[in-house]
Amino acid sequence: xxxxxxxxxxxxxxxxxxxxxxxxxxxxxxxxxxxxxxxxxxxxxxxxxxxxxxxxxxxxxxxxxxxxxxxxxxxxxxxxxxxxxxxxxxxxxxxxxxxxxxxxxxxxxxxxxxxxxxxxxxxxxxxxxxxxxxxxxxxxxxxxxxxxxxxxxxxxxxxxxxxxxxxxxxxxxxxxxxxxxxxxxxxxxxxxxxxxxxxxxxxxxxxxxxxxxxxxxxxxxxxxxxxxxxxxxxxxxxxxxxxxxxxxxxxxxxxxxxxxxxxxxxxxxxxxxxxxxxxxxxxxxxxxxxxxxxxxxxxxxxxxxxxxxx
Amino acid sequence: xxxxxxxxxxxxxxxxxxxxxxxxxxxxxxxxxxxxxxxxxxxxxxxxxxxxxxxxxxxxxxxxxxxxxxxxxxxxxxxxxxxxxxxxxxxxxxxxxxxxxxxxxxxxxxxxxxxxxxxxxxxxxxxxxxxxxxxxxxxxxxxxxxxxxxxxxxxxxxxxxxxxxxxxxxxxxxxxxxxxxxxxxxxxxxxxxxxxxxxxxxxxxxxxxxxxxxxxxxxxxxxxxxxxxxxxxxxxxxxxxxxxxxxxxxxxxxxxxxxxxxxxxxxxxxxxxxxxxxxxxxxxxxxxxxxxxxxxxxxxxxxxxxxxxxxxxxxxxxxxxxxxxxxxxxxxxxxxxxxxxxxxxxxxxxxxxxxxxxxxxxxxxxxxxxxxxxxxxxxxxxxxxxxxxxxxxxxxxxxxxxxxxxxxxxxxxxxxxxxxxxxx
Numbered sequence: 001x002x003x004x005x006x007x008x009x010x011x012x013x014x015x016x017x018x019x020x021x022x023x024x025x026x027x028x029x030x031x032x033x034x035x036x037x038x039x040x041x042x043x044x045x046x047x048x049x050x051x052x053x054x055x056x057x058x059x060x061x062x063x064x065x066x067x068x069x070x071x072x073x074x075x076x077x078x079x080x081x082x083x084x085x086x087x088x089x090x091x092x093x094x095x096x097x098x099x100x101x102x103x104x105x106x107x108x109x110x111x112x113x114x115x116x117x118x119x120x121x122x123x124x125x126x127x128x129x130x131x132x133x134x135x136x137x138x139x140x141x142x143x144x145x146x147x148x149x150x151x152x153x154x155x156x157x158x159x160x161x162x163x164x165x166x167x168x169x170x171x172x173x174x175x176x177x178x179x180x181x182x183x184x185x186x187x188x189x190x191x192x193x194x195x196x197x198x199x200x201x202x203x204x205x206x207x208x209x210x211x212x213x214x215x216x217x218x219x220x221x222x223x224x225x226x227x228x229x230x231x232x233x234x235x236x237x238x239x240x241x242x243x244x245x246x247x248x249x250x251x252x253x254x255x256x257x258x259x260x261x262x263x264x265x266x267x268x269x270x271x272x273x274x275x276x277x278x279x280x281x282x283x284x285x286x287x288x289x290x291x292x293x294x295x296x297x298x299x300x301x302x303x304x305x306x307x308x309x310x
Numbered sequence: 311x312x313x314x315x316x317x318x319x320x321x322x323x324x325x326x327x328x329x330x331x332x333x334x335x336x337x338x339x340x341x342x343x344x345x346x347x348x349x350x351x352x353x354x355x356x357x358x359x360x361x362x363x364x365x366x367x368x369x370x371x372x373x374x375x376x377x378x379x380x381x382x383x384x385x386x387x388x389x390x391x392x393x394x395x396x397x398x399x400x401x402x403x404x405x406x407x408x409x410x411x412x413x414x415x416x417x418x419x420x421x422x423x424x425x426x427x428x429x430x431x432x433x434x435x436x437x438x439x440x441x442x443x444x445x446x447x448x449x450x451x452x453x454x455x456x457x458x459x460x461x462x463x464x465x466x467x468x469x470x471x472x473x474x475x476x477x478x479x480x481x482x483x484x485x486x487x488x489x490x491x492x493x494x495x496x497x498x499x500x501x502x503x504x505x506x507x508x509x510x511x512x513x514x515x516x517x518x519x520x521x522x523x524x525x526x527x528x529x530x531x532x533x534x535x536x537x538x539x540x541x542x543x544x545x546x547x548x549x550x551x552x553x554x555x556x557x558x559x560x561x562x563x564x565x566x567x568x569x570x571x572x573x574x575x576x577x578x579x580x581x582x583x584x585x586x587x588x589x590x591x592x593x594x595x596x597x598x599x600x601x602x603x604x605x606x607x608x609x610x611x612x613x614x615x616x617x618x619x620x621x622x623x624x625x626x627x628x629x630x631x632x633x634x635x636x637x638x639x640x641x642x643x644x645x646x647x648x649x650x651x652x653x654x655x656x657x658x659x660x661x662x663x664x665x666x667x668x669x670x671x672x673x674x675x676x677x678x679x680x681x682x683x684x685x686x687x688x689x690x691x692x693x694x695x696x697x698x699x700x701x702x703x704x705x706x707x708x709x710x711x712x713x714x715x716x717x718x719x720x721x722x723x724x725x726x727x728x729x730x731x732x733x734x
Contacts, residue, residue: 037435038375041442084557087620088612094374094557101550102605105598108472112594128450222450225443232436263451267458276454283447290440294430302431 007139012158013131013217014260017282019161020214021252024226026168027207029245032231033183038096039204040227043211044220045100046070046077049107051215056114063160070212071205077103078204129219129279131260134158157216164213168206172245179203180241218279229286230255236297255286335590339583349483350475351585354600356490357539358581361551362559362573363497364532369556370508370566371528376423376434378549379442380529381536383419384412385449385545388470389456396459403466405482405541409489412470413537419445420529473544473600475585476592482541489538496531504528505566542581547597551577554604561615580604632657633707637681639663643670644682683726684710690722 024040031037047070054069077099084095138144138153145151172179182189182196189196211223218226234247259282264275294300339351368374391411392402400407419441426437453467497504506514507524515521532552539548559572584600591599613620632653639654640663649655649668658664663674670678687710695701700713710719 032432032436035433035435037433037439041375041378041439088557088561088608089618090557090560091369091372093372094369094553097374097378097549097553098557098605098608101547101553101601105547105550105601105605108598109594109602112598222443222447224439225447228436228439228443232432232440235432236430267455272458274454274458276458277447277450280447280450280454283443284451287440287444287447290444294426294432297430300430302429 003141004139007141007144008136010260010264011139012134012136012155013264013278014257016134016155016158016161016217017131017256017260017278018253019158019165020210020217020223021226021230021256021282021286022249023161023165023168023210024207024214024223025230025248025252026165026172026245027203027210028227029231029234029241029248030179030183030203031207031227032235033241034200034203036204037228037232038093040207040211040224042077042096042100043074043204043208044215044223044227045104046073046107047208047211047215047223048220049073049103049110050076051212052107052110052114056110063156066216067209067212070215071208073103074204074208128277129215129217129222131217131278132264132275134217161213161217164209168210171206175199175202176241218282222279222283225283225286226252229283229290233286233290233293233297236293236300239299251286251289255282255289259283259285332590335586339586346478346480346483347585347589349480349487350478350589351582353483353487353490354475354542354581354585355578356487356494356581357535357542358551358555358577358579358600359574360490360493360497360535360577361539361548362555362575362577363494363570364528364535365552365554365556365577366559366566366570366573367497367504367508367528368532368552369560371525373525373529374549374553374556375438376420376529377532377536377552379423379438379445380416380420380533381545381549382442382449383445384416384537384540385446385470386452387411387413387415387418388467388540389449389452390415392456392467393452393459405479405485408467408470409485409537409540412540413533415445416533416537417530420533469544469595470540471544471546472595473540473542473547473597475542475588475596478541486538486542489534493531493534493538496534500524500527500531501570508566542585542596543600544595544597547601550597550601550604551580554601554608555580558604558608558611561611561618576604576607580607636661637707640674640678640681641685643674643678686726687719687722690725691718694722 028037028040031039050070050073051066052069053073054065057069058065080099080103081092081095084090084098085092088095090098134155134157136150136154138150140150178189178194179199181192182194182199186196189199207227211220211227214223214226230248230251231244233251234244237247238244260278262285263278263281266281267274267276365374368377388408388411391408394411395404395407396402423434423437423441426432426440427434432440456467503514503519503524504527506517506519507521507528511521514524535552536545536548539551542548543551555573555576556569558576559569563569563572580600580603583603584596587599587603588594588596611619614622616622635651635654636657639649639651639658642649642654643658643664649658649664655664655668658674659666662671663677664670688704691701691710691714692704695714695718710722714722
C-alpha cells in the first residue's frame, strides 16, 4: 500500500471518524452524567428531518443550512415534546419517543418524495453515513499534506468536523467548572447563582451541533454510539471528571481509527475483497470497548438499586 | 400525426381514467385489491392490535424506550440468519428464519441491557443508547458483508429498516397475521399479572407474581410484536406502534382495560390504513406511513377527546365563564346595580331574565332575589361552618342547597332575617 493510496482513501475517513467521535464524546460525557443519554438519541433522530427540510428550502447541502436546519428541528422537537407532555399529560420518555419517531418518519418521507438524486442525501446515507466516500483524490504523496492546492481538494466534511471539534473542546474548557458543578449538584449550583437552565440548554445545543457535523460522516443512528459508548466506558474506569473525559477521548480515538482500518482492511486480511461499513465498525468497536469496561473496569460496580426499578 | 393520418379515435363511451393513487388506496382499504393485499392489511391490523395492547403495559411500566433498543437489536440477527440460511444452501429470504434470527439477537440485546442496568453503575438511559447503537452498527457491518457476498444484488434486507408491505408474498403476510394472533393470545393470557405488576408491584410480589418475571414476559411479548412488525414497519420505526397508540389511548380511557382496548383499536386502524396507503404508493416505505397515520390519530385525539382533549377543555372553560357572568349579573340585578359587561347582558337577555333595554323581567327579578339570598346564606354559612371543607371551598357558583341540609339552611335563615324586597 503506497503513501498515495493511504492518503487518498484511508486518511480522510480515519480523521473524519476521529474528529466526529471526539466531537460527540465531549458533550456526551456530561449528557451521560446528567442521565440525559437519550437526548443524543432524540437529536440523532430529529437531525434527519431538519437537514432534509433545510435542503428542500435552500437547495444546498452546505454547512450552514444543515446546521440551521438541524438546530431548528431540535428546537421544534423540544417544543413539541413540551406541548405533548403538558396537553396530553404524557410522561417524558413516551413524549420524547412519540415526537422523535414522528419527526423521523416525516423526514424519511420528505426524503423519499423529493428528488435528491443530484446530491448525496439519501436515506441509506442518512442512516449509515458515508465515510467510505470521503476520498481525497488530489493527494499524490506525503508532500500533499503541505500543498495548499491539494488541500483544497479535501472533502468539506473534514474541515467542518475539525472546526466543530475544536469549538466544542474550547467551549468545554471554558465552561468546565460551571458545567461540572451544575451536573453534580444542581441545587448548589443554583444557590451560588449559576445559570443552570442556560447551561443545560447550551449542552444540548452543543450536542446538536456535534451530531449534525458527525451525521454527515457516520449517519444519524451511529451518532448515538459516539455520544454514549466512549463516555460510558470511561465512566466505568474512573471517578474523576477530568480523567473520565480523557479516557472517553482515548476510547473514541481507538474506536474511530480502529473501526475505519478494520472495515477497510480487515476483509482483505481475511481474504475477502470488499470493505464493510466503516461507520458500523466504529460503533461495534466502541461497543466492544464498553463491554470490556463493563466486565473489567475498575469503577464498574453499582451501589444500590437501579433508578426506576423497585 | 407525423405521417399525415388522423389520430386514432378514443373508444366510444370510455370514462376518463380515475386518479390512480386514490383509487388504489380505496381499493386496498376496502380489501378489494386482491387476496395478497387483503391479507397484508389484515396482518398489519392484527400487528397494530397486539402492539397497542403490549404498548399499554409498557407505557404503564415506563419501559417504552427500552423497546427502541430491542427493535434496533434485531438487525444483527436478521443479517446472521440470512447468512446462515444461505450458507446452508437455502433461500436467504425465508421470513420465519429471518424473524427467528431477529428474535434471538433482540433477546440478547434485552439481556445485555438488563445486565448493564443492574450490574454496572450506568443508568438505563445509557444502557438503552449503547445497546441500540452498537447492535445497529454491528447489523450494518453484517449488511455490508451480505452486500459483498451478493456481489451487488440486493438481499432485500433493507426493507427491514423502514418496512415495506407493497408486494409482500402471501406466505409472509400469513406469517405476520398468525404471529399477530399469537401475540394477542399471549397478552390475553397474561393480562391479569401484567396489569397487577403495572399498578402495584409490591402487592403483586406479595401475591406471588414475580415482578421481574412479569417484566421479562412483557418485554418478551413486546419483542415478539416488534419482530413480527419488522417487515411491516421496519426496525427503526416499529417502536412507534408500541408507543403512540398507548399514549393516544390515555387521552380517551381512564382504566387499564379501556386503555388497552382503545390502544388496540388505534393500532389496528393505523396498521390497516397504513397498509392500504402503502399498497397505493409502493415506492414509499411503509413504516413512516404508519407512523404518520398514528401521529394524525394522536393529534385528533388531543383535540377531540371528551375529558382530556383540548376542545373539551376549552368548552369547560367557556361554560365556567358563562356561569360566573350569569351569577354576577343576577347579583347585580338584585342589588340594583347597572350591568355594563356585554357578555353578561347577552347571557341574561338570552334566558329572558332582562328586557332588551336592560330592565329586569319578572322572572329575572325573582331569580335575582333567590340568587342574592343564596349568596347571603353562603356568607353566614362560611362564618358558622368555617372548619368544614365543603363550605370553605365555596366556588361562588354552587347553590347552598347542594351542600347543606335543610335544617342547617333554616338556622342560617333565622340569622339572616326575613327576605328583603328586591329593588326595582
